[in-house]
Amino acid sequence: MKLRRPILGLLLVALMVAAAVPAVVFAQKSDIKLTFTYWGSTYEKAVIEAAIKSFTEKTGIEVEPMIIPTDYETKLLTMIAANDAPDVGYLGPPTAYKWFRDGHLVDIKELFESDPSVKEEDFIDGAIFRYGDSIVGVMNNLESFAIFYSKAAFEEAGIDNVPTKPEDAWTWDEFVEIAKRLTIDRSGRNALDPNFDPKSIRQYGVYMNLWSGPFEALLLRNGTQYFPGMSDETGIGTPAFNEVFQKIADLMHVHHVMPTPTAAQSMPAPAVSLQSRRYAMVIDGQWVCNDFAPIEELEYGIAQLPKMTSTTAVYSGALGVIFSSSKHPEAAWQLLQHITSVEESTELFRDGLWMPNKKAYYVDEDKIALWASESRARVPGYRDVLVDPIVYDSEVTGEVYVKNFGDINNILFPALDQVWAGKKTVDQVITEIMPQLEPLLEGSIR
Amino acid sequence: MKAYRLRRGAGRTALYIAVIAVSLMYLLPLFWMVRSSLMSAGEIFLIPPVWIPNPPRWSNYTKALTTIPFGRYFLNTMKIVVFNLLGTVLSSSICAFSFARLRWRGREFFFALLMSGMMLPGAVTLIPTFLGWRAVVPPNSYLPLIVPAWFGGGAFNIFLLRQFMRGIPLSLDEAALVDGASYPRIYAQIILPLSKTPLIVVSLFQFLGVWNDFLGPLIYVNRERFFTLALGLQMFIGYYTAQWELLMAAATIVLVPPVILFLLGQKFFTRGIAISGLKG
Amino acid sequence: MRKEEAYGYLMAAPAILGFFIFTLGPLLASLWLSFTDYSVTNVYKFVGLANYKRLFSGADPFFYKSLGVTLYYVALSVPITIVSSFLMALLLKQKFKGRGLVRVIVTMPSIVPAVAVATIFLWLLNPDIGLFNEILRALHLPTSQFIYSETTVVPTLAMMNIWTMGSTMLIFLAGLENIPEQYYEAADVDGGGPIYKLFHITIPMMSPTIFFNLIMGLINGFQTFTQAYIMTEGGPNNASLFYSVYLYREAFTNQRMAVACALAWVLFVIVLLLTLVVFRTSGWVYYEGDRQ
Structure with missing residues (x-):
């Protein structure tokens, strides 16, 4: 038995009548008007709105930008429910996949083929979210992970030769050693000192926010993933998978070089913590460059993540998608190309927030100079650590191909709280939650 | 003393x-x-x-x-606050008067119905409510955030006022009736002045509720220039x-x-x- | 029809109409949707009791957990809130200099936008450098992990209500202001002390207000959302996964609106039954305006 919104059918008829009236009245005034939904800070808003303005000047297409400051998907769901979806907008990968299957998103494949100005091959391959033969969306921008460190802390500990190229990356043991040298207690002893007091740490060697993003980056470097190689064979529960989580737990409880989530709660944001020397290193996404750059007192550097069995980098990004209800998908496609181009939204790239989604901007010197030439947001080493690996050795985040990615994390991460609290080992916890996880481990989407 | x-x-x-x-x-x-x-x-x-x-x-x-443009957001918020508050004070006190001091068949039943409306979490009524509003008002209209206040002003407020009004001695009404006063006059001239304290409490709560609500404006307002302060604060947090x-x-x-x-x-x-x- | 009855309907009409226009539709819609696989974006179909079966069978690991967490929270927070706000109202009913200001001070934490309160309490409650543990250490009392341990997170959140119970306190205060002075004067004549007055005048006269705050405390306690959503995100290890947080996540993050509707109706029935029990046993509530 199939039903379509029985209670609300009448209301929808009324809505359509109401919607038809203005359409008739304004038909001759402007042919095309797009609604564009996005999230972001007030800073991003200014850049995006400027890009939209230049788009309208160039094409004559009017755009109504709609910034959604919080609860993005809740707002979009209500719009879809009212048959009032925007023409085009940002969307997280798991939701995009679901809405595409439900028929609310356009297959971008045809738009690609009918647009002579771009080809699929122009893009970083994983930036294109494919499902079967269709394309669900294209990442507006890329993001990847690295170590950011306080130069002052490194100088004080006498650490130089910080690795930026993948082949020079620290092994995990070297990394732990470095972190120990950088962890200082209140009497000034570091964590290698036998008299080091882990109860009164003034400066932690390293900090990492405990969510799936940076863990994916480390998992990949240990040769695994939620579903390695986009296969249907899960990595969860395998020794390589558990090892990564245990290594992070050991940073807290064995080596005492990383704050537990509890201790980290009392710390300022990474930018301030690096500057005030609460942390010496931070493992985080490259968007933090945007936070770091304006803090003049902060001299920071960038380093490769440690390597375990591999140095492959992970990248992710929010998708640009076009809604099926749009009457002007071609115009919507043009808008997306326009606002995500390095030339139009230069500040978003240059000031540290975004990385481009097209290959040329990682290999062509002139194009790299547009967004990654040296600055407060793009410090020396940035290119080695974050630009080159994307084209030479990288993989896309599991978000875009792992089925039930959100549900799996909803079970995995709360359970890991017991590990971060020092009460259980990763092996114990994962064994315990495996029965709950198993029905969700349905492989990859493609 | x-x-x-x-x-x-x-x-x-x-x-x-x-x-x-x-x-x-x-x-x-x-x-x-x-x-x-x-x-x-x-x-x-x-x-x-x-x-x-x-x-x-x-x-x-x-x-x-x-x-963020605090001034504009402040004015937007005040537009909602003023009209919402007016409606709430008027309609909740009238309805509470009826539920507290007038005898009519079905009174307890209808009161229970009103109460039950508070017991369902808002997350599941959000979309059906939105669909209803979307059918009758254009986007960016503040009406969905104001009109319900004029229809009883919320079960919480009615319940609160009813509790207070039930505590006022009935002899007051009876004396007024003997003097030939109508029920609306009893409401306006006896019960309302006596309920000043709880009405101020209701107004303060309602003000706070509207002032700090960000999910309502988020759902009904599309254009940034119609944002409220609470939404502005959310935008601020985002940055x-x-x-x-x-x-x-x-x-x-x-x-x-x-x-x-x-x-x-x-x-x-x-x-x-x-x-x-x-x-x- | 009697005049009184006619006016009764007329004057209650806005609320009753309001219920039928704004509440009943969404209420029934959510009930209907709980028997489907509605996700807002899909063409949905009727699935009977499948959502409810999934919840009660324990196939969803969060259902019983969040129900237990929420019941525990309600059992703690309702008495804490009522007792503390009642005592506070009694205190602020006294005459002293600066009374008006103190009344506002006590309500202030409940006026502050929830995000700001939550952030400040995160700092104050930090086990390592938070002010609360500093004070406990200074007094040579045992410190606590507060919201960072599975065993103390719910009691801590319930205790936080002492700061944010301003609205409940104001309602009590308004009730106290409504107690006619001559009752106390009469007690003075009879030689009744403060304790006598509290139990024989204040509490009986306040019973409608206590009743109101009890009912609202129950209804709101089951739907508590903001603090846990912002401060603990349900953790650690789901120890503060409140029902409403879980429900919101199902509805909008995981986009299983039908499951959320089923969850809502389970909660609805629980709260309704509890409220009915309280109403049925409300013989202790005394209304001066009631007809004998």
Whole structure:
């Protein structure tokens, strides 16, 4: 038995009548008007709105930008429910996949083929979210992970030769050693000192926010993933998978070089913590460059993540998608190309927030100079650590191909709280939650 | 002589000690907020904690005030607040009067129905409610945030006022009826003046509810120039997740109007209600 | 029809109409949707009791957990809130200099936008450098992990209500202001002390207000959302996964609106039954305006 919104059918008829009236009245005034939904800070808003303005000047297409400051998907769901979806907008990968299957998103494949100005091959391959033969969306921008460190802390500990190229990356043991040298207690002893007091740490060697993003980056470097190689064979529960989580737990409880989530709660944001020397290193996404750059007192550097069995980098990004209800998908496609181009939204790239989604901007010197030439947001080493690996050795985040990615994390991460609290080992916890996880481990989407 | 007034001497001292302790306890979070709003991010977390910012960074406030258009958002919020509040006070008091003091068949049943409306979490009624509104008003209209206030003003408020009105001696109504007063007159001239205190309480709550609500405006407002302060604050958080001092400055600014209102509103409590004078 | 009855319907009409226009539709819609696989974006179909079966069978690991967490929270927070706000109202009813200001001070934490309160309490409650543990250490009392341990997170959140119970306190205060002075004067004549007055005048006269706050405390306690959503995100290890947080996540993050509707109706029935029990046993509530 199939039903379509029985209670609300009448209301929808009324809505359509109401919607038809203005359409008739304004038909001759402007042919095309797009609604564009996005999230972001007030800073991003200014850049995006400027890009939209230049788009309208160039094409004559009017755009109504709609910034959604919080609860993005809740707002979009209500719009879809009212048959009032925007023409085009940002969307997280798991939701995009679901809405595409439900028929609310356009297959971008045809738009690609009918647009002579771009080809699929122009893009970083994983930036294109494919499902079967269709394309669900294209990442507006890329993001990847690295170590950011306080130069002052490194100088004080006498650490130089910080690795930026993948082949020079620290092994995990070297990394732990470095972190120990950088962890200082209140009497000034570091964590290698036998008299080091882990109860009164003034400066932690390293900090990492405990969510799936940076863990994916480390998992990949240990040769695994939620579903390695986009296969249907899960990595969860395998020794390589558990090892990564245990290594992070050991940073807290064995080596005492990383704050537990509890201790980290009392710390300022990474930018301030690096500057005030609460942390010496931070493992985080490259968007933090945007936070770091304006803090003049902060001299920071960038380093490769440690390597375990591999140095492959992970990248992710929010998708640009076009809604099926749009009457002007071609115009919507043009808008997306326009606002995500390095030339139009230069500040978003240059000031540290975004990385481009097209290959040329990682290999062509002139194009790299547009967004990654040296600055407060793009410090020396940035290119080695974050630009080159994307084209030479990288993989896309599991978000875009792992089925039930959100549900799996909803079970995995709360359970890991017991590990971060020092009460259980990763092996114990994962064994315990495996029965709950198993029905969700349905492989990859493609 | 006031019944609960403690006797002089020891009682008085104990009272003042209690009052001071309570004030300190409740001022602490507020103080911490204001103090943090005048610091640099690094200072906020110094150990041992710094109590007084030195020197105070007033620039946090200028920064907070210029990041989002506070003035416009304030006006937008006030538009909703004023019309919502008017409707709430009028309609909830009329309805509560009926539920508390008039006898009619089905009264208890309908009251139970109203109450039940509060027991379903809003997350699941959000979309059906939105669909209904979307069919009758254009996007960016504030009507969905105002009109329901004119239809009873919320079960919570009706229930609250009903409880108070039930406590007023019935002899007052009976005497008025004997004098030939109609029910609307009893409501307007006897019960309403006697319910001043709970009505002020209702108004303050309603004000706060509307003032701090961000999910409602988020759903019904599309254009940024129609945003409310609460939405603006959310936008602010989106940007300054890292910069606590600016969040605290913005929160302090948003706090000023309600605090002024509460300072004005509390005066009416002390005047109380001269029930005793009316009672024979 | 009697005049009184006619006016009764007329004057209650806005609320009753409002219920039928704004509440009943969404209420029934959510009930209907709980028997489907509605996700807002899909063409949905009727699935009978499948959502409810999934919840009660324990196939969803969060259902019983969040129900237990929420019941525990309600059992703690309702008495804490009512007792503390009642005592506070009694205190602030006294005459003293600066009374008006103190009344506003006590309500202030409940006026502050929830995000700011939550952030400040995160700092104050930090086990390592938070002010609360500093004070406990100074007093040579045992410190606590507060919201960072599975065993103390719910009690801590319930205790936080002492700061944010301003609205409940104001309602009590308004009720106290409504108690006619001459009752106390009469007690003075009879030689009744403060304790006598509290139990024989204040509490009986306040019973409608206590009743109101009890009912609202129950209804709101089951739907508590903001603090846990912002401060603990349901953690650690789901120890503060409140029902409403879980429901919101199902509805909008995981986009299983039908499951959320089923969850809502389970909660609805629980709260309705509890409220009915309280109403049925409300013989202790005394209304001066009631007809004998």
